[in-house]
Amino acid sequence: MHAGTEINQQRHSQIEDLLALVAGCILMALSVTFYRHAGLLTGGTTGLAFIAHYVSNWPLGAILFVVNLPFYVFSWLAMGKTFTLKTFAAVLGFSVMTEYMPSLLRLEYMHATYAAIAAGFLAGTGILIFIRHGASLGGIGVMALYLQKRKGWRAGHIQMACDAVILLSGITVIPLKAMALSLLSALALNLVIAMNHRQGRYFGC
Template identity: 25%
Template sequence: MKPFIKKCGLVLTGGALQGFGMGVFLFPQDIPSGGAGGIAILLNHWFEMGMGPSLWIVNFTMLTLGVQYLGKRFALWTFVGITMTSLAVDFFESTFPIVHRHLLLDLVIGSVFLGTGIGILMRQGVSNGGVGVIAFMISHGRNILPGKPLFLINTTIFIVTAAVISWEIVILALVSQWISTSKVDLVYRLKLYHVYTLSWHKKT
C-alpha cells in the first residue's frame, strides 16, 4: 500500500507541476506547452473553450489511442495525471494572476515547471497525456529517452498551430520545448528514489 500511495502522490505532483507551468506562465503568453497544448489553443481560438477543458479533451482523445498498445493500467495512471493537470491549469490560471509580466521569464520558468512535471510522470511509467503517449511508446519501443520524440512530434503540431494563429509563436514554442524536454530527460535520468511502477506491456 505504501508504494502505491507514493506513486499516487508523485503522479499528482507531476500533473500539478506541469499544470502550474502552463496555467501561470505559458498559456497567458499564448505559448503552447506541447502538441496537446497547441491543439488546445486552437480549440480555445475556434470555440472559445477554457484551456483546462480543452487540454483535457485533447489529452483524453490521445490517450485512447495508446490503451490497446500500453494497457489499461498505464491508461488509468495517465488519466489521473492528465486530469490533475487540467484541474491545475484552471486553478492556477484564476488563483495566481501575474500583473507585470516578462515574456522571457514566463517562457523559461513555465518551461522548467512543465518539464519537471512531465519528467516526474514519465519516471513513474506514466505519460503526460496528449502526444506524450506516442512519445512514450516510441521511447520504450526503441529504448531511447522520451524527450527527443516528444520534441519532434510537438514541433510538427506547433507549425500547424502557428499557421492558423500566428507565426510569432513558433520560436517561443520551440524554445519552450527545448527547455522542457531537456528537463524531462534530466529528471528521467535521476535515481534519487525507488520507483514503484505497475507493469505494462504490449498486448498480444
C-alpha cells in the same frame, strides 16, 4: 556488485504515487498559466488544446481533457491498464487544475522570455514526476510508444515530428516573437528531461 554499492529498489506506494500525481499536476498547471499569460504555445496535445483555445476561446481545461480521450486506446494497448488509469487520473487532475488556476493565481506581469524558460522547466519537471511514477499526460507520447511497439518506429522521432508540426501550425494564431519563445520553452523542457531521465540515475520503480 559490492554490497556497499547495492541499492534497494522498492516500488512506490499508492500514497506516494497519488502525491506525485498531485505534484505533477500542480507543476503542469502552473506551466500552462505561464504559457497562457505570455501567449505562448507548447507541443503535444497541450499545444493542440492551446491552439483551439486561442482560436475559439473555449475553456482550456475542458479542451485539454477532451483532446486526450482518443489516446487512451493507444495507452491501454501499448502500456497496459495501470499506466492508462494513472494517465487518465493525471490528465483529469491537470485539466481541472488548469481550468481553476486563474481563480487561484493572478499574474500582473511576467517577462515573456522568463515565462517561456520557466514554463519549460516546470513542464519538464512535471513530466519527469509522471514518468517516474508510471504515468504520463497521454496524448501523442503514448501513440508514439504504441507505434514503436507495433511498427518499430522510433517513439522519440514520432514525438519530435508531431511537436514540430503543432508548433509550426501555431504561426497562424500567435506572433513570430511568441513562436520563437515557444521554441525556446520547448528547448528548456527537453533539456530538463534529457539531463534527468537517464537510465541508472534514478532507481525508483
